Amino acid sequence: MKNSNIFKDKVIWITGASSGIGEALVYEFAGLGARLVISSNEPAGLERVKNNCGKNAGMVKCVPFDLSDTSEIGEIVAKQVRDYGQIDFLLNIGGISQRARIEETPLWLDRKIFEINYFGTISITKAVLPFMISRKSGYIAATSSITGRFGFPLRSAYSASKQALHGFFETLYLENKTSNIRTSVIIPGRVRTQISMHALDARGIEHGKMDEGQAIGLTPAKAARIIIRGIVKNKREIPVGKKEMTLLYIRRIWPWLFFRIADKIKST
Numbered sequence: 001m002k003n004s005n006i007f008k009d010k011v012i013w014i015t016g017a018s019s020g021i022g023e024a025l026v027y028e029f030a031g032l033g034a035r036l037v038i039s040s041n042e043p044a045g046l047e048r049v050k051n052n053c054g055k056n057a058g059m060v061k062c063v064p065f066d067l068s069d070t071s072e073i074g075e076i077v078a079k080q081v082r083d084y085g086q087i088d089f090l091l092n093i094g095g096i097s098q099r100a101r102i103e104e105t106p107l108w109l110d111r112k113i114f115e116i117n118y119f120g121t122i123s124i125t126k127a128v129l130p131f132m133i134s135r136k137s138g139y140i141a142a143t144s145s146i147t148g149r150f151g152f153p154l155r156s157a158y159s160a161s162k163q164a165l166h167g168f169f170e171t172l173y174l175e176n177k178t179s180n181i182r183t184s185v186i187i188p189g190r191v192r193t194q195i196s197m198h199a200l201d202a203r204g205i206e207h208g209k210m211d212e213g214q215a216i217g218l219t220p221a222k223a224a225r226i227i228i229r230g231i232v233k234n235k236r237e238i239p240v241g242k243k244e245m246t247l248l249y250i251r252r253i254w255p256w257l258f259f260r261i262a263d264k265i266k267s268t
C-alpha cells in the first residue's frame with residue numbers, strides 16, 4: 001500500500017481486536033511491520049488473533065480489559081507507555097450494538113451500551129492523550145457508525161452513544177491541533193462482522209442473528225484497508241461501506257427524504 005510504511009515499527013493500540021473490523025486491522029498492521037497492542041474483553045480471542053499473525057506474532061501483545069470497567073484503565077495505559085516508551089496510534093474500534101425498542105430497553109441497558117461505546121472509548125483516549133501531548137505527536141481514532149449520524153429503529157442507545165463520540169472527537173481535534181494530535185472518526189455502514197450477533201436485546205442478551213444487511217456488507221479486510229487509507233490521508237472522518245453510505249449525505253442535505261427512506265428500511 002502506498003505510503004503505508006508510515007506504520008513500520010510504530011506502536012499501534014487497537015481495541016475490539018478479537019473480532020471483525022479490529023481483527024482485520026491487526027492483520028493489516030502486522031503485515032506493515034507495526035508493533036501492536038491488542039485489546040478486547042476476551043483473552044482467548046486475542047491470543048487466537050495474535051497466533052494468526054504468524055511470523056509477526058512476536059510483534060503483538062495482548063492486553064485484555066473490559067471497556068465497561070474503566071477503573072484500571074489509567075494503570076493499564078501507563079504500563080504500555082512504560083513498556084513501549086510511546087503510543088503512536090490508538091484505534092478505538094471496540095463496541096457493542098443493540099436490538100431493542102426504546103420502551104423495552106431498561107435504563108441499565110442504555111447505561112451499559114454507553115459505558116462500552118462512549119465511556120470506555122473516551123476513558124482510554126483520555127489516559128493516552130497526555131502522553132501524546134507531551135510528545136507533540138499521536139493519532140487517535142474512534143469508531144462511530146452511520147447510525148451515529150442519524151437515529152435508527154432498535155438502536156436508540158447505540159445511535160446516541162455513537163453520536164456522542166462525534167462531539168467528543170471533534171472537540172479533541174480542535175483542542176489539540178497545535179499539539180500535533182491527529183484524530184479521525186471511522187463511520188462504518190455495513191461490514192460483515194459479528195456486530196449484529198453480539199448486539200444486546202432488551203434483556204441484555206445477545207441478539208444472536210446475522211442481519212440481512214450485515215451479511216452483504218463489506219468484508220472486514222476491505223473495511224480495514226479503507227480505514228488505513230483514511231489514516232494515511234489524515235481524514236477527519238472515514239466512511240466505510242457501500243451504497244448505504246449515501247444515507248449520510250441524504251440525511252444532511254434532504255432530511256425529509258432521509259425519513260421517507262428510513263421508514264421503508266427493514267430494521268432487524
Ligand SMILES: NC(=O)c1ccc[n+]([C@@H]2O[C@H](COP(=O)([O-])OP(=O)(O)OC[C@H]3O[C@@H](n4cnc5c(N)ncnc54)[C@H](OP(=O)(O)O)[C@@H]3O)[C@@H](O)[C@H]2O)c1
Pocket residue numbers: 015016017018019020021022039040041042045065066067068093094095096097116143144145146187188189190191192193194195196198214217
Ligand atoms: N460491522 C458493522 O457493520 C458496523 C457498522 C457500524 C459500526 N460498527 C462499529 O465497528 C466497531 C467494530 O465492530 P465489528 O463490526 O467489528 O463487531 P464485532 O465483530 O462484534 O467486534 C466487536 C469488538 O468489540 C469488542 N468488545 C465488545 N464489548 C466489549 C467490552 N465490553 N470490552 C472490551 N471489548 C469489547 C469485542 O471483543 P470481545 O467481545 O471479544 O470482548 C470485539 O473485539 C464497533 O464499534 C461497532 O459499533 C460496525
